[in-house]
Amino acid sequence: MDVTIADRNEEAGSDWNIAEGMIDDPEEVRVIYCALDSFSSYARTAHLHCTHLRRQAFYALPQAQWQLLAQPPFSYLDVLDRVDAAIESNAEVCRGILQHGLRAFAGAEAAPGVELTMPDDWAGIAKGGDLDKARSVVRQFYRDWSAAGAVERDLCYGPIYRALDAEQSRYPDRRPLNVLVPGAGLGRLVFELCLRGCHVVGNEISYHQLAASSYILNSTERAGQHTIYPWIHFFSNHRSRENQFRSYPIPDVHPQTVFAQAAEGTLGSMKMDAADFLCLYGGAEYENTYDVVATVFFLDTAPNLIRYLQVIMSCLKPGGVLVNFGPLLWHFENHVHDHGGYDGDGDDGEMDSRGIADPGSFELTDDEVIALVETMGFVVELREGNLPAPYVSDDRSMLKMTYGASHWVARKPDLK
Numbered sequence: 254m255d256v257t258i259a260d261r262n263e264e265a266g267s268d269w270n271i272a273e274g275m276i277d278d279p280e281e282v283r284v285i286y287c288a289l290d291s292f293s294s295y296a297r298t299a300h301l302h303c304t305h306l307r308r309q310a311f312y313a314l315p316q317a318q319w320q321l322l323a324q325p326p327f328s329y330l331d332v333l334d335r336v337d338a339a340i341e342s343n344a345e346v347c348r349g350i351l352q353h354g355l356r357a358f359a360g361a362e363a364a365p366g367v368e369l370t371m372p373d374d375w376a377g378i379a380k381g382g383d384l385d386k387a388r389s390v391v392r393q394f395y396r397d398w399s400a401a402g403a404v405e406r407d408l409c410y411g412p413i414y415r416a417l418d419a420e421q422s423r424y425p426d427r428r429p430l431n432v433l434v435p436g437a438g439l440g441r442l443v444f445e446l447c448l449r450g451c452h453v454v455g456n457e458i459s460y461h462q463l464a465a466s467s468y469i470l471n472s473t474e475r476a477g478q479h480t481i482y483p484w485i486h487f488f489s490n491h492r493s494r495e496n497q498f499r500s501y502p503i504p505d506v507h508p509q510t511v512f513a514q515a516a517e518g519t520l521g522s523m524k525m526d527a528a529d530f531l532c533l534y535g536g537a538e539y540e541n542t543y544d545v546v547a548t549v550f551f552l553d554t555a556p557n558l559i560r561y562l563q564v565i566m567s568c569l570k571p572g573g574v575l576v577n578f579g580p581l582l583w584h585f586e587n588h589v590h591d592h593g594g595y596d597g598d599g600d601d602g603e604m605d606s607r608g609i610a611d612p613g614s615f616e617l618t619d620d621e622v623i624a625l626v627e628t629m630g631f632v633v634e635l636r637e638g639n640l641p642a643p644y645v646s647d648d649r650s651m652l653k654m655t656y657g658a659s660h661w662v663a664r665k666p667d668l669k
Contacts, residue, residue, distance in 0.1 A: 283378070285358050286371075288460035290379035291387035292351045293371050296344035298384050303340060303486060304333045332494060339482035339498060343391050346468075346479040346503070350390075353472045354464035386461040388486055390439070395483040396645045397441035398469055399501040409578050409642050410442055412660045413547050416576040416635070417451070420545065424572075429521050430544045433568065435530045436551035440466030443523055444508060446547075451521040454543075456530055463527050470508045470523075477502035483645070490651035499649075531564055539568040548577045550644070556585040556614035558622065562629045572667035575631065580642065580656035583616040619659050631663035 311319055311329060322329045355361040355369045363369045370376075379387075396402040421428055430451045437443050437455030439462055446453045457463050473479075480500050484491070491497040512520065526533060533539070546565050555561040565575050617625060619638065627633055642658035 285354075285460050286375040287379050287383045288386070288464060289351055289354045289359065290371055290375060290377065291383035291461065292347040292354070292390075292464070293376070294379055294384060295347040295387050295391070296340060299340045299343070299388065299486065300337060304336050307333060307488075335494075335498060336485050339485045339500070342480050342500070343482055343485075346391065346394065346481060347387060349472065349479070350464050350468045353468040354460075357467055357471075358460065358464060383461070386459065390461050390465045391481055392483040392486075392645050393439055394465070394469075394481050394503045395501055397439040398504040399481070400505040401501050403505075404648075405643050405646065406441065408640070409549055409658065410445065412578050412637075412640070413442065413549060413576055414445075414449070416574070416662050417446070417449070417545060417547075420574060427544050431542065431570075432545045432547055433534070433543045434547050434549075435534075436548070436554060437525065438462050438466070440470055440525070442547070442549060443525070444470065447521045447523045448511065448515065448519075449521070450519055451545075453521060453523055455523070455525045456533065457525065457527060458529055460527070463525065466525070469504050473504055473507060473509075476504055476507040476510070478507075479503050484647050484650075492649060492651060496647075496649045531560055534568045535560075535564045541570045542568050544570055544573045546573070546575045548575065548579065550579040552577060552579060552622070553581045554584045558615075558617065558625060559629070562626060562631075566629060566631070566665055569665040571665060573665050574634075575626075575663045575665075577663075578640075578642070578658055578660045580658050581617070581619060581622070582656075583614075585614040586616055622659070623661065626661075626663050630666065632666060633661055633663045635660075635662040637661070 308330075311322070311333075314322075319329075321327070351371075352369050355371075359372075361369050361372075396405050417430060417432070421430060428450070432446055432451045432453045433456065434443050434446070434453060435456045437457045438459075440455060443453045443455035455466075457466070480502055482498060482500050484497050484499060488497070546569055548565075552558060552561060569575065623633060623636065637660045639657040640660055642656040643653070644656065646653060646655065
């Protein structure tokens with residue numbers, strides 16, 4: 254399954270191209286429509302869980318108590334009305350993703366000005382996990398595509414940029430670098446590396462992430478087109494209501510405009526592969542292909558890290574490097590597939606996909622990961638630990654969780 258973004262040096266406005274035969278598999282079709290239906294259902298389910306059920310609980314209070322809370326300074330019913338309005342603002346970007354996804358992934362067409370809707374056969378197919386993932390995408394837009402999210406991006410993408418700069422300085426003959434980004438998520442790192450002149454391939458298995466990143470990169474019309482409210486889904490640990498209702502325009506930059514305005518010859522290229530990492534890149538066709546594999550919040554998605562490292566070793570060129578940044582929140586610990594993910598929603602991706610013929614799982618410490626990397630034949634050239642790494646974190650919340658991430662660079666030996 255191959256989804257590509259054309260070379261932006263050639264055509265900055267081109268859309269994603271779906272490889273022939275990509276959705277011949279009925280199960281693949283079902284997964285795609287589950288993702289699209291979750292965006293279609295975002296507003297309805299968010300209103301239900303965030304406000305409707307709270308209104309019911311509110312009016313279940315003794316009358317004197319709910320009347321007290323309905324008045325200033327609490328104005329609780331007004332708060333719920335504001336949440337409903339914020340949900341509708343979030344729903345606008347979800348509707349944009351749905352429209353784009355139906356065209357790009359499902360091949361739907363409509364007359365100009367006519368809004369596409371979910372086909373009757375697939376409407377309502379999204380399950381609870383799919384709906385959680387749609388909500389998580391709204392929150393993750395804060396991290397990857399808002400100006401305020403630059404703080405988080407700089408902390409985790411900065412070490413990647415510095416490692417690639419060092420690589421290009423050390424090996425100027427390797428320009429432009431061919432870079433693979435597994436677990437590309439909403440595509441910001443792929444976008445930024447393309448702007449830095451790299452030929453970048455992003456890999457992502459989640460159609461929630463693929464549809465959302467494709468929409469932002471290809472179908473938004475301007476910077477700040479949408480306004481998101483990432484903190485409205487939860488009512489705990491807010492110091493004030495104004496903190497809960499903070500909003501952020503997205504995207505902070507308009508990708509197509511940035512591409513169009515880039516100086517000639519400065520851009521690299523972008524491509525997104527929609528596939529299981531192990532199944533796609535473990536093949537012989539990808540041997541010795543990439544100068545760099547950049548993993549950000551990715552390695553701990555492995556049930557079997559040995560298989561990840563084997564595939565990375567295979568697809569790196571001799572002398573290529575694996576550049577890693579992230580924590581060790583092992584996603585398959587105790588075989589629990591839907592425990593809380595990086596942002597607490599348990600929805601970082603399709604975490605129930607282990608790859609073909611890949612049973613078993615294990616969890617290692619950071620020291621043991623480094624030992625395994627070296628045992629697999631890599632040469633660790635740089636290692637830093639306990640680097641602060643928030644993930645979709647509300648910096649004004651009464652509860653803050655920041656990972657102490659590990660960053661390291663490991664090279665595949667050049668046997669020449």
